[in-house]
Amino acid sequence: MHTLTVNLADRSYPILIGSGLLKQQGALDAYLPSDDVLVVSNESIAPLYLHGLTELLGDRRVATAILADGEQHKTLATLESVLNRLVAAGFNRDCTVIGLGGGVVGDVAGLAAGVYQRGVNFIQVPTTLLAQVDSSVGGKTAVNHPQGKNLIGVFHQPSCVLADTQTLDSLPDRELAAGLAEVVKYGLIMDAEFFDWLEANADKLIARDAESLELAIRKSCATKAAVVAADEREQGQRALLNLGHTFGHAIERCLGYGEWLHGEAVAAGMCMAAGLSERIGWLEAGSAARIAAVLASMGLPVQPPAIDAKALYQAMTLDKKVIAGEIRLVLLKGIGEAIVTADYPEAELRTELDASLAAA
Amino acid sequence: MHTLTVNLADRSYPILIGSGLLKQQGALDAYLPSDDVLVVSNESIAPLYLHGLTELLGDRRVATAILADGEQHKTLATLESVLNRLVAAGFNRDCTVIGLGGGVVGDVAGLAAGVYQRGVNFIQVPTTLLAQVDSSVGGKTAVNHPQGKNLIGVFHQPSCVLADTQTLDSLPDRELAAGLAEVVKYGLIMDAEFFDWLEANADKLIARDAESLELAIRKSCATKAAVVAADEREQGQRALLNLGHTFGHAIERCLGYGEWLHGEAVAAGMCMAAGLSERIGWLEAGSAARIAAVLASMGLPVQPPAIDAKALYQAMTLDKKVIAGEIRLVLLKGIGEAIVTADYPEAELRTELDASLAAA
DSSP, rough: OEEEEEEEEGGEEEEEEETTGGTTTTGGGGGGOOSSEEEETTTTTTHHHHHHHHHHHSEEEEEEEESSSGGGGGGGGHHHHHHHHHHTTOOOOEEEEEEEESSSHHHHHHHHHHHBOOEEEEEEOOSHHHIIIIIIISSSSEEEETTTEEEEEOOOOOOOEEEEEGGGGGGHHHHHHHHHHHHHHHHHHHHHHHHHHHHHHHHHHHHHHHHHHHHHHHHHHHHHHHHHHHHHOOSGGGGGGGTTHHHHHHHHHOOOOOSSSSHHHHHHHEEEEEEEHHHHHOOTTTTTHHHHHHHTTTOOOOOOSSOOOOHHHHHHTTSSSEEEEEEEEEEEEEEEETEESSSOOOHHHHHHHHHHHHHH | OOOEEEEOGOOOOEEEEEEEEGGGGGTGGGGOSSEEEEEEEETTTEEEEHHHHHHTTTTEEEEEEESSSSSGSHHHHHHHHHHHHHHHHHOOOOOOOEEEEHHHHHHHHHHHHHHHTTTOOOEEEOOSSSIIOOOOOOOOOEEEEEEEEEEEEOOOOOSSEEEEGGGGGGSSSHHHHHHHHHHHHHHHHHHHHHHHHHHHHHHHHHTTOOOHHHHHHHHHHHHHHHHHOTTTTTTSSSGGTTTTTTHHHHHHHHHHHTSOHHHHEEEEEEEHHHHHHHHHHHEEEEEEEHHHHHHHTTTTOSSSSSHHHHHHHHTTTTSSSSSBBBBBEEEEETEEEEEEEEESHHHHHHHHHHHHHOOO
């Protein structure tokens, strides 16, 4: 087992990474001061891992909230149903909420923990690659609004993240690929060497080579932990983690949530960010093609779906990163070097959208 | 104008107290970096002060969310309606939410600001005495759940609190008295001298003597600011501010929210806390009667309404301050000295409930 620490002063917490952790008695005890535990999971994941997790909880009082599966259920109504479970169980401020599942489960469980009684203890047990490398680290929680993704949420750090790599065995290929999109992101934003490694090992990763996957998870979590520690509330550097996301969220919004997986939209979004970066002369010619080739080799889309360019642009303006009307984007100065900026010609952004959509 | 500072490191903020502040051009400018402002108010307060507040906002883009008046509207559904206004206005992470009104408006507006885009700038403009001395200071926000008060919320500190004492002119007598209950609380928990002053000046306060009210507000805010600065997230000392509240919340829950005003329930609750404290020998004989006399002179109830003792006890067990099944109460060691404790004979609590209800 590897342990990484996210350094956030009195809210620091460990990320435990390893194979079979959900079968290690006592693995969570240090982070579970509560007698009362609500496990939030979904109808796909609960049958696989809920029993094992419950074994780890010993004789604590355990209630469950089993959500319908899918991004379309990441809503205020679902949040309310989880809060109702906490109230119905009679749980107080000293309870713990555990999120067992992918990003949607983690986001809803984390938000419930963040707002129940103004904040209770929270543990993440991510069971998808995307959640293990991204959404479970950093304390962002949210639900979607019909008009926009993640518009309602809080920052609420977990007391522990337990990433059992064995849970990836049950992950569909498409979701594995979607998780790899975020792994590639870490290389692109600040680690050219890691990007080279990913380029060389993409085949092993999609073949689920255990050692390669564990290395990719460790590397990704370490990068994310460092970024989050430096900038917990996304005032600066943390925004780099949104490479491809302003484009990606807009794709998801235009298509309707759940049509494409988040990681798929981010993959296409990163290609558009790279395309724009190359278009304005920041990124060496050929780099965007190289990035697209890695993502394509992982089975990810490298163009947006066939949607209207104006609608896509409009959807980008509702992004949380829009400040004073300017669409701030994460762009690349090179592979391994990203910046957040609104300092690009808007016409070039529109050209990039048109070009990407023409290729779609 | 008096300015008090709530010291919370990078979240420190001022409380501006004075008569006519809502007519002082530029009063809010230092705390309003936003072009986009949502004013949350209610149908009683908006006709009185919304126009004046809007004048202070200059040429900023202003949207409004006008809530129905009353504690029964402090719900998730109301929160959602406020969030819908923010989305419909197209406001981003750089917007400001202003709560103009009493405790309910402040709590809903603060929670909306706390969860919209994971937290946006927030300003409190309290227009009731209760809100000026209590709920607008300290960053607690919440809505009620059908099964319990304030069960859903976050800590979200405002960037500024503007308390214009002129707004109290329009406050009904009953609400003025409810606010005074919280003022008395500050004397009881940590300032015997202030309690003496309140005892001597209760008649001036209910007669709305401007100077006396302003002094009471300043003193109350200063006490609350000091307590909050020492213990932002209610791990310790801050719980003292809940004197009378575990009893009071239980009364509100049993009666149905909105039947009694919060301050009325707290007044009766403080009498019960004082009664129990005297019963177990912590408070000098006669002190509970002295406390009740001050509250009664302000027109406040000093006994609970006629409800079932078992239901009242049961309602107390759902309080947020219940830890591991124990009902922790704020009790008095003397006038001006409170402690949080579960170290009292449970039978005495039941006796106090029976005795208070018998007098009801």
